[in-house]
Amino acid sequence: MLSIIRSMALNGVDGYLINVQVDVSGGLPGWEIVGLPDTAIKESKERIRIAIRNSGIEFPSRKITVNLAPANTKKEGSFLDLPIAIGVLQAIGVLDIDDIDTTVFIGELSLDGVINKVNGILPRCIEAKKLGINRVIVPKENAKEAAIVKDLEVIPVRNLLETVYFLNGTKKIEKEIVDIEKIFSHKNKYKYDFSEIKGQGNIKRALEIAAAGAHNCLMVGSPGSGKTMMARRLPTILPDLTFEEALEVTKIHSISGILDNNSIITQRPFRAPHHTVSSVALIGGGKIPKPGEISLAHYGILFLDELTEFNKHTLEVLRVPLEDRKVSISRVNATLTYPCNFMLIASMNPCPCGYYGTKEKKCNCSEKQIKTYMGKISGPLLDRFDIQIEVKPVDFDKIKSNKKEEKSSDIKKRVDKARKIQYERYKQYNVFSNSELTPKLIEEFCILDEKSKNLLEMSYEKLGLSARAYSKILKVSRTIADLDGKTNIEVKHVAEAIQYRNLDRKYF
Amino acid sequence: MQAKVFASQLCLNGLNIVSGLAKGIDSIAHKSTIEQKGKTIAVLGSGFHYIYPKENEKLFYEILEKDGLIISEYSPSVGVKSSNFPERNRIISGISMGVLVVEAAYRSGTSITANYAKNQGRKLYAIPSNIGNNKGVGTARLIFNGAKIVINPKQIIEDLDMEYKQYKKQKVEENCIKIPEKFKKIYTSLKDAEMSSDEISVKLDIPIYDVNAQLILMELEGYVSKNENGEYKINNV
Numbered sequence: 001m002l003s004i005i006r007s008m009a010l011n012g013v014d015g016y017l018i019n020v021q022v023d024v025s026g027g028l029p030g031w032e033i034v035g036l037p038d039t040a041i042k043e044s045k046e047r048i049r050i051a052i053r054n055s056g057i058e059f060p061s062r063k064i065t066v067n068l069a070p071a072n073t074k075k076e077g078s079f080l081d082l083p084i085a086i087g088v089l090q091a092i093g094v095l096d097i098d099d100i101d102t103t104v105f106i107g108e109l110s111l112d113g114v115i116n117k118v119n120g121i122l123p124r125c126i127e128a129k130k131l132g133i134n135r136v137i138v139p140k141e142n143a144k145e146a147a148i149v150k151d152l153e154v155i156p157v158r159n160l161l162e163t164v165y166f167l168n169g170t171k172k173i174e175k176e177i178v179d180i181e182k183i184f185s186h187k188n189k190y191k192y193d194f195s196e197i198k199g200q201g202n203i204k205r206a207l208e209i210a211a212a213g214a215h216n217c218l219m220v221g222s223p224g225s226g227k228t229m230m231a232r233r234l235p236t237i238l239p240d241l242t243f244e245e246a247l248e249v250t251k252i253h254s255i256s257g258i259l260d261n262n263s264i265i266t267q268r269p270f271r272a273p274h275h276t277v278s279s280v281a282l283i284g285g286g287k288i289p290k291p292g293e294i295s296l297a298h299y300g301i302l303f304l305d306e307l308t309e310f311n312k313h314t315l316e317v318l319r320v321p322l323e324d325r326k327v328s329i330s331r332v333n334a335t336l337t338y339p340c341n342f343m344l345i346a347s348m349n350p351c352p353c354g355y356y357g358t359k360e361k362k363c364n365c366s367e368k369q370i371k372t373y374m375g376k377i378s379g380p381l382l383d384r385f386d387i388q389i390e391v392k393p394v395d396f397d398k399i400k401s402n403k404k405e406e407k408s409s410d411i412k413k414r415v416d417k418a419r420k421i422q423y424e425r426y427k428q429y430n431v432f433s434n435s436e437l438t439p440k441l442i443e444e445f446c447i448l449d450e451k452s453k454n455l456l457e458m459s460y461e462k463l464g465l466s467a468r469a470y471s472k473i474l475k476v477s478r479t480i481a482d483l484d485g486k487t488n489i490e491v492k493h494v495a496e497a498i499q500y501r502n503l504d505r506k507y508f
Numbered sequence: 509m510q511a512k513v514f515a516s517q518l519c520l521n522g523l524n525i526v527s528g529l530a531k532g533i534d535s536i537a538h539k540s541t542i543e544q545k546g547k548t549i550a551v552l553g554s555g556f557h558y559i560y561p562k563e564n565e566k567l568f569y570e571i572l573e574k575d576g577l578i579i580s581e582y583s584p585s586v587g588v589k590s591s592n593f594p595e596r597n598r599i600i601s602g603i604s605m606g607v608l609v610v611e612a613a614y615r616s617g618t619s620i621t622a623n624y625a626k627n628q629g630r631k632l633y634a635i636p637s638n639i640g641n642n643k644g645v646g647t648a649r650l651i652f653n654g655a656k657i658v659i660n661p662k663q664i665i666e667d668l669d670m671e672y673k674q675y676k677k678q679k680v681e682e683n684c685i686k687i688p689e690k691f692k693k694i695y696t697s698l699k700d701a702e703m704s705s706d707e708i709s710v711k712l713d714i715p716i717y718d719v720n721a722q723l724i725l726m727e728l729e730g731y732v733s734k735n736e737n738g739e740y741k742i743n744n745v
Contacts, residue, residue, distance in 0.1 A: 357737055390738050463728070493721075495725050499705070
């Protein structure tokens with residue numbers, strides 16, 4: 001007898017429907033799974049056979065054929081255990097499910113019949129809902145994540161036997177409900193706060209501007225000057241994730257299997273890969289393609305500590321994703337696209353010994369050494385940083401002082417306001433922040449008056465700014481003007497923006 | 509900064525400034541002499557076809573254009589060789605009436621020049637500086653060994669039995685009158701100590717964004733400049 005069970009597989013960040021067709025017929029006892037299964041799916045035969053037997057149901061000793069339609073795409077992972085098992089039970093008549101066409105099964109089986117969690121539940125459920133499915137049966141541990149999808153009945157199941165009872169109507173299982181509004185109201189509980197940092201007003205201001213305009217930011221400073229500490233606190237002043245953004249972020253984290261609270265992610269992600277990271281781990285890929293660090297940092301922050309220690313090749317692969325805000329991974333049989341709209345924050349030392357330009361310790365590096373060290377970062381990559389600042393260690397006296405430092409929430413209010421202005425201004429251009437401005441839009445929206453133009457010209461001559469700094473200064477001064485609530489860019493905004501181009505002046 | 513003050517005042521008083529076209533104090537001495545329309549001599553440690561360091565190629569031609577002189581004991585095709593540079597220092601001291609040491613590390617080319625000057629019977633002056641600073645140690649040793657300590661250009665001129673004339677000396681207070689009202693607060697606070705923008709902001713209780721903007725404007729107007737530690741200081745020449 002033939003049965004058809006539905007399940008969802010993944011392609012990139014999107015799910016697609018799979019029909020699991022199970023036929024149990026006479027002949028020599030045996031199993032066959034067709035439809036381009038990978039090793040994990042082929043092995044599922046053993047898991048399913050033993051799980052069914054251990055659940056107290058007699059396993060048919062007949063010929064079983066399973067087809068995974070569409071048969072021409074590769075399927076991978078263990079999530080098909082449950083649908084195949086249900087298909088077998090349906091085919092031999094243990095089950096008789098009515099609304100089988102609108103129910104999706106996802107789950108991995110253990111030998112004792114327990115259903116284990118799988119990765120990427122959320123994107124599968126989102127797509128299932130779009131395709132008209134109204135009930136999903138998922139592992140208990142994944143239920144919270146699946147329940148984020150509106151108007152989708154999510155049945156959490158713990159083991160195979162329970163599932164069978166439920167489907168036969170002998171046991172009731174409450175559908176999983178998640179109160180999204182409640183989760184979102186708890187969202188702003190960050191471990192860190194900017195008020196914990198004494199002094200460093202200059203860097204705080206620079207990061208505020210970076211947050212307000214979504215500008216990439218490079219911090220240069222000696223060891224122990226607080227670069228990492230600053231970067232960790234940056235998410236606390238970024239605007240809140242909207243529900244749509246949160247869904248997208250959760251989708252990517254779900255596929256990677258690093259969703260820790262098993263529900264929707266409400267905070268902007270902060271990813272800080274170690275400098276030994278490979279280029280594949282950074283941008284995504286692999287034999288079974290997975291999103292890389294840049295996609296995990298989608299709508300959040302990618303923090304590269306000790307930028308000069310990264311493999312040069314690894315850094316160069318960042319260039320295209322930084323422009324396109326998505327990354328395409330091409331393989332022989334498929335091309336996957338992962339979104340990666342992130343803010344890049346990087347930190348580095350000013351020289352090999354780390355103390356160039358500081359008071360507390362003498363730098364022993366020769367000029368040539370410093371040049372080589374700085375040369376590790378290519379010009380094109382450096383171009384992607386709108387803001388470059390020097391970080392100085394704080395004097396002990398200042399750390400001691402009792403001066404009240406501004407709280408993250410206060411800074412965030414200003415950032416939110418500036419972002420709103422930008423959102424309104426660029427509505428029709430599909431641009432959300434000043435950092436995304438194209439040369440044409442810069443011409444249109446970053447207009448300087450005579451005085452500011454003179455100032456910029458003068459600074460080129462006297463301060464030795466490089467030509468590539470020009471558009472960056474315009475963009476950053478636009479953000480500063482937005483923070484100030486001004487429609488036009490004024491002299492003081494441009495002057496301040498020039499302050500955040502330290503590297504152009506000092507090192508290169 | 510002291511190099512600039514001394515070079516400009518000495519050349520205004522009719523002395524020719526001799527140096528080695530190297531980076532740092534050498535370039536400052538040449539440049540500030542040219543600025544004051546004085547005369548300067550650069551002694552090379554390589555042939556004329558090999559200008560070293562490359563950054564000073566522009567300065568090389570500027571000196572020639574502005575009535576200066578370039579000397580080298582090597583034929584034009586002799587390349588850059590590190591041992592030739594201490595050698596040429598004997599010419600620098602030899603053609604001069606006296607040698608003024610502005611900065612010298614403990615073991616440096618400057619100390620070698622000072623040695624030559626002593627053996628050649630030239631006068632030796634040194635400007636005292638912080639011995640905590642690596643570049644102040646050498647001058648301190650020279651003073652200890654008998655170099656004349658000088659704290660203004662006048663002392664050198666008078667030591668050479670010439671009459672000193674002060675040319676447009678500007679004090680901080682006089683400068684203050686000229687600077688616009690809005691910069692005054694920051695400018696006067698920098699009088700006592702060199703400070704970073706952060707420190708200024710905390711000390712004067714002005715928001716950091718105002719401080720940053722004003723400092724750039726002041727820097728462009730030439731009132732202040734940034735030192736190598738990223739701190740701001742006032743320009744008083």
